[in-house]
Amino acid sequence: MDIDATLIKKEVTIVNTSTIFLVALFALLIASAEAVLAFVGVVPGVLLDAVLLFALLNLFLFRKGSFGEIYLVLALLPLLRIFSLVVPVIQVPPIYWYAMAGTPFLLALGLAARFVKPRWAGLQLDRRAWAIQGLIAVSGLPLAVAAYFILHPTPLFARLNWQEILIGSLILILFSGFTEELVFRSMLQPVMQQAFGLRYGLLLSSALYASMFLGSLTPGFILLMGLVGLLFGYSVERSGSIWGAVIAHSILSIGLILILPVLWY
Amino acid sequence: MTVILNTIVNQQILSSAFGAISNELGLIAVVLLLALLVERVLLDAYAGERWGERLRVFNIATLPLLIALAVIVIMRFIQVLQTS
Numbered sequence: 622m623d624i625d626a627t628l629i630k631k632e633v634t635i636v637n638t639s640t641i642f643l644v645a646l647f648a649l650l651i652a653s654a655e656a657v658l659a660f661v662g663v664v665p666g667v668l669l670d671a672v673l674l675f676a677l678l679n680l681f682l683f684r685k686g687s688f689g690e691i692y693l694v695l696a697l698l699p700l701l702r703i704f705s706l707v708v709p710v711i712q713v714p715p716i717y718w719y720a721m722a723g724t725p726f727l728l729a730l731g732l733a734a735r736f737v738k739p740r741w742a743g744l745q746l747d748r749r750a751w752a753i754q755g756l757i758a759v760s761g762l763p764l765a766v767a768a769y770f771i772l773h774p775t776p777l778f779a780r781l782n783w784q785e786i787l788i789g790s791l792i793l794i795l796f797s798g799f800t801e802e803l804v805f806r807s808m809l810q811p812v813m814q815q816a817f818g819l820r821y822g823l824l825l826s827s828a829l830y831a832s833m834f835l836g837s838l839t840p841g842f843i844l845l846m847g848l849v850g851l852l853f854g855y856s857v858e859r860s861g862s863i864w865g866a867v868i869a870h871s872i873l874s875i876g877l878i879l880i881l882p883v884l885w886y
Numbered sequence: 887m888t889v890i891l892n893t894i895v896n897q898q899i900l901s902s903a904f905g906a907i908s909n910e911l912g913l914i915a916v917v918l919l920l921a922l923l924v925e926r927v928l929l930d931a932y933a934g935e936r937w938g939e940r941l942r943v944f945n946i947a948t949l950p951l952l953i954a955l956a957v958i959v960i961m962r963f964i965q966v967l968q969t970s
Contacts, residue, residue: 658894671915675918705959721957725953821900838894
């Protein structure tokens with residue numbers, strides 16, 4: 622067991638039962654907001670997200686005891702969904718939607734990092750660790766193919782040229798690979814593991830990650846994303862770095878959204 | 887499909903009814919922003935010393951929301967200019 626894991630296990634004892642109950646309740650409510658958005662309507666879903674965001678920020682502010690960061694990290698999830706629907710994107714080509722909705726969220730992440738230090742985001746790795754990160758990164762390829770054959774998304778472009786591949790890839794690396802790994806693996810997973818222990822924390826943060834895909838309306842894809850969350854979460858925890866998962870996630874997004882639909886559609 | 891833009895979000899943006907829905911979403915965002923700003927000002931005014939740096943937690947939501955709303959206003963302004 623590495624040092625991080627030992628520290629997390631020790632910190633579990635600090636978190637009291639009422640905090641664990643509140644965290645579980647809010648995690649369930651965030652997943653419910655995604656379900657409302659997908660199956661009831663966008664407006665009630667975003668309204669629930671706004672209420673959750675307000676409540677979680679206040680819980681962080683008025684908390685008693687030392688373990689309040691988890692509320693702040695959970696607050697980032699409804700904030701992400703609000704940005705994805707509120708920022709006007711229809712006037713620009715679809716590939717830029719990710720940048721337009723992702724930019725204010727990335728700013729929010731930067732501001733949140735003042736309160737919750739992201740874990741496993743350092744680059745101090747030896748040669749062996751980089752080899753492991755490389756192996757994790759390669760897993761993005763088969764995952765992209767599997768995700769494509771489950772979801773069959775429509776292509777964003779009729780034909781791809783190098784300029785579109787380059788710009789699209791940069792956008793997806795920054796706003797999908799990096800941003801999502803930073804939130805889910807570097808910020809959410811450690812605080813969930815503090816509250817629920819290593820195994821259940823990983824399971825719950827992966828379930829929460831999968832719930833953010835309820836809007837895909839495809840059970841197979843939601844399940845796959847849950848497994849992706851588990852795989853990336855476990856590899857990040859064991860390797861001590863998010864960068865392999867960031868590259869794998871970027872390859873998954875670029876393959877699923879940019880390249881494979883044009884090749885196979 | 888990513889967390890930021892999943893299928894339902896894409897479908898909503900592309901649907902013909904999104905124009906009307908986006909007004910309601912904008913209203914929710916404005917009310918949320920105002921609620922957070924008012925709370926921050928009140929806490930700062932009545933117990934600013936007690937809260938100190940922790941009040942900056944509101945910036946996490948308010949600063950990006952302000953930027954998003956500025957983008958909305960600019961986009962609408964451009965739309966009006968184009969139609970006129």
